[in-house]
Amino acid sequence: MLKGIHQQLDPQESPAFFIQGPKPFSRLMFFCTLSLVMMAVDARFDYLSQVRQWFSTALHPLEVLASAPNEWGRNINTYFTSHNQLIQDNFKLKQQSLIDNAALQRLATVDAENAHLRTLLAGDAPIIPQATLGEVLHMGRDPFSNIITLNRGSRHHITPGQAVVDEQGVVGQITRVYTFTSEVTLITDKKLSIPIQIERNQLRAIAFGEGKRNTLDIPYLPTSVDIKVGDKLVTSGIDGVYPAGLAVAVVTQIKQSQDSPFAKIISRPIAGVNNHKHVLILKVPESPAINQSSENRQVLPRNNAQHLDQSVVEVLQKNNAAVDPHPATETPVLDAPSSEPGATTLPDSTLTPAAPEHP
Amino acid sequence: MKPVKFSIFLFTMLAGLVFQLYPWSDTGVIIRPDFLLVIMIYWVLQAPYHCNIGWVWFAGLLVDLSTGSLLGQHALTFAITAFLGLIYQRRLVLFNRWQLYLYVIFLFGVQRGLILLLKLFAGSELPDWTYALPVASDLILWQCMIIWFGELTRPKKL
Numbered sequence: 438m439l440k441g442i443h444q445q446l447d448p449q450e451s452p453a454f455f456i457q458g459p460k461p462f463s464r465l466m467f468f469c470t471l472s473l474v475m476m477a478v479d480a481r482f483d484y485l486s487q488v489r490q491w492f493s494t495a496l497h498p499l500e501v502l503a504s505a506p507n508e509w510g511r512n513i514n515t516y517f518t519s520h521n522q523l524i525q526d527n528f529k530l531k532q533q534s535l536i537d538n539a540a541l542q543r544l545a546t547v548d549a550e551n552a553h554l555r556t557l558l559a560g561d562a563p564i565i566p567q568a569t570l571g572e573v574l575h576m577g578r579d580p581f582s583n584i585i586t587l588n589r590g591s592r593h594h595i596t597p598g599q600a601v602v603d604e605q606g607v608v609g610q611i612t613r614v615y616t617f618t619s620e621v622t623l624i625t626d627k628k629l630s631i632p633i634q635i636e637r638n639q640l641r642a643i644a645f646g647e648g649k650r651n652t653l654d655i656p657y658l659p660t661s662v663d664i665k666v667g668d669k670l671v672t673s674g675i676d677g678v679y680p681a682g683l684a685v686a687v688v689t690q691i692k693q694s695q696d697s698p699f700a701k702i703i704s705r706p707i708a709g710v711n712n713h714k715h716v717l718i719l720k721v722p723e724s725p726a727i728n729q730s731s732e733n734r735q736v737l738p739r740n741n742a743q744h745l746d747q748s749v750v751e752v753l754q755k756n757n758a759a760v761d762p763h764p765a766t767e768t769p770v771l772d773a774p775s776s777e778p779g780a781t782t783l784p785d786s787t788l789t790p791a792a793p794e795h796p
Numbered sequence: 797m798k799p800v801k802f803s804i805f806l807f808t809m810l811a812g813l814v815f816q817l818y819p820w821s822d823t824g825v826i827i828r829p830d831f832l833l834v835i836m837i838y839w840v841l842q843a844p845y846h847c848n849i850g851w852v853w854f855a856g857l858l859v860d861l862s863t864g865s866l867l868g869q870h871a872l873t874f875a876i877t878a879f880l881g882l883i884y885q886r887r888l889v890l891f892n893r894w895q896l897y898l899y900v901i902f903l904f905g906v907q908r909g910l911i912l913l914l915k916l917f918a919g920s921e922l923p924d925w926t927y928a929l930p931v932a933s934d935l936i937l938w939q940c941m942i943i944w945f946g947e948l949t950r951p952k953k954l
Contacts, residue, residue, distance in 0.1 A: 461849060465879040468853040472875065475868035485867050492861045496817065499810075503817035575819030579863040580826070580927065581920045586864075613864060620864055627921070648921045 486613075493615040500618075504574065566680045566719040569593060571601070573714055574618060583626040583646070585609075589718060590617045598678055600719045606684035606707035607631065607672060608716055621716075624685065624706055625651050633685050634673040638663055641673050644686065644704065653686050655702040660693045662700055670704060680721055684708070800843040800945070808835050808945075809855060816862050826926050829933035832859055833874060833907055837900070838941045840878050841885055841948055852878035866918065873910040877903050889948045896948070897935065904934045 479485045571587040589595050591614050599611045601621045609623040622629050627648040633655070634641050640663065644653040658664070668688045674681025686704035693700050812831040820828050832855040839847035856874030860867050881888070881903055888899060908931060916922070942948075 461879055461882045464849040465875055468849055468875040469872060472853070472856075472868035472872035476866050476872070479867040489861065489867065496813075496858075496861065499814055500817045503814045504819050507819055576822065576825065577863075578816070578820065578825065579865050580923060581915045582865070584864060627919070 489613075490615060494617070497617050566600075566721050568717040568719050569595070571595075571619075571716050571718050573716065583609075583623040583648070584612075585621050585623065587611075587619050587621060587716065587718070588617070590615045590619050592616055595619050595718060596720075600679045600683075600721070601716050602683055602719060603708045603716050605709065606686075607679060608708045610678065611718065624653065624708075631679065631685060632673045632676045633670040634681075635664060636669040636671050637665075640664070641675070644670060647703075651706070652689070653704045653706060655688075655704065656699060658700050658702060659698060660700045662702075664688055664691060664700070664702060666691060669707075677721060680719060800839075800846065802846055804945075805839055805843060805846045808839070809851075812836075812855070813858055813862075816859060827929050827933050829930050829937045830859075830904070830907070831937065832856075833877065833904065834934050834937045834941065836874065837877065837881055837903060838938065838945070840881050841888055842945065844882065844885055849875050849878045849882065866914075869911065869914050873907050873914070876910060877907040880906060897938075900938055901931060901935060904931045 475485065569589060571589040574586045574588050577584040577586065585608075587595075587601070595611060595614050597611050597614055601608045601611060607624055609621045609626070610629060611619050612622040613620040623646070624631055624644075625646045625648070627646050630643050630645045631653075632641070633644045642655050642658055644655050647654050653670075655664075655670075666688050670685045670688065672679040672681055672683045672685055684707045686706050688702060688704045690703040691700055692703075809832070812835040815831040836847060836852040836855045840849075840852060853871050853875040856869075856871035857867070859870040859874070863870070884899070888896060891899065905928075908928065912923070912927065
């Protein structure tokens with residue numbers, strides 16, 4: 438059947454035997470080696486991050502092009518939002534703002550009081566984070582990692598390590614920054630751990646992400662530990678990454694087995710880790726405690742009521758009993774005030790909306 | 797059959813990249829085909845004089861950059877898959893449709909398997925069965941490529 442086939446072949450089309458250059462196998466070996474070397478270098482050293490930056494910047498126009506249809510769809514949707522919907526939203530927002538304002542008024546008093554007490558005790562000034570508003574571009578293209586991409590990058594002074602929160606709690610941490618975008622690793626990712634505190638009894642621990650199961654695990658706590666289902670976990674703030682007092686998760690399950698000295702504690706993230714459009718990127722200013730520790734000066738721990746003089750705590754509790762069930766939280770809590778009337782909110786001044794740079 | 801223009805090859809590669817960069821939603825990510833892989837494998841078999849292992853490797857590198865995964869992971873698996881296609885290229889163009897489908901499914905499966913292996917080595921967890929779904933959507937995209945750019949060039953019957 439194939440007799441004489443060589444006579445009919447077009448020189449362009451076939452004698453690939455001759456125009457293929459190096460043999461496929463040697464090519465394969467070359468490129469395999471190259472990619473293995475790249476993987477090793479990328480995993481162990483930091484050389485390739487610059488290359489990644491360049492490529493990512495070069496790919497940015499394509500990325501914009503690719504997300505254009507989505508953007509148009511959303512714009513059209515916004516355009517046709519019904520009158521009724523707008524009125525409802527407006528009403529809701531007004532209500533929310535009233536509640537927020539009430540909480541803010543309390544915050545001012547409590548802040549002043551707190552600052553006063555801290556000066557009395559020669560403690561450090563409370564740390565108030567700066568916040569940048571970011572928009573979620575996409576939910577990660579890799580099914581293996583829990584990553585979301587934000588539309589803020591090194592252009593907007595984002596640095597790796599910053600905490601990312603939404604209106605309910607901690608979402609994750611910036612792990613890679615490109616020129617126009619940045620990657621956030623969610624707290625449910627296996628690689629991320631977060632220092633937490635039980636809100637009820639101030640017990641400190643570390644929570645680890647569990648990967649695709651969308652839960653957090655708190656290992657290495659003894660079976661006798663005082664944790665109940667429904668306990669709220671907040672950031673403890675001792676790592677210098679997450680400001681103290683942000684909601685992280687709620688304990689959903691506690692398993693105690695006879696053969697393990699540790700309790701298995703599972704919790705569910707409070708923040709809508711997988712479903713939000715806008716998030717806040719927080720920057721914790723350099724802690725004075727860290728700077729001064731080199732001078733061997735004794736500094737008060739930044740956070741805990743246990744370290745304050747017991748009598749002061751009592752006074753605090755008396756003063757604030759009606760106001761705040763947790764007198765010692767000093768940084769703003771980004772809780773939705775409607776869900777928890779006692780929580781304070783982020784002061785307006787610390788929030789720098791990105792509106793001017795974002796058309 | 798006229799040889800394929802190089803510009804067409806480049807254009808499809810670019811289009812594949814744009815689709816790769818599209819912000820897919822939750823279910824979209826699960827069933828999304830590997831656009832660049834399918835397009836590159838098609839050209840490796842259809843026009844080996846344009847698309848060699850190096851190009852496929854480069855496409856894999858672009859996927860690595862767009863997913864933010866370890867640089868070289870997808871590049872490695874893409875290159876191996878292209879090689880598996882290329883060594884049988886002369887036989888594949890003689891296959892009938894169903895044989896070709898089977899082989900192509902095998903190729904896409906190999907790529908996903910290799911990525912899974914690399915991720916498992918790196919300490920990721922085993923994904924659930926939906927991980928295999930994109931092979932089906934890959935096949936649909938493959939059929940689209942055949943419709944748009946023609947069946948694999950086979951020598952004329954004598």
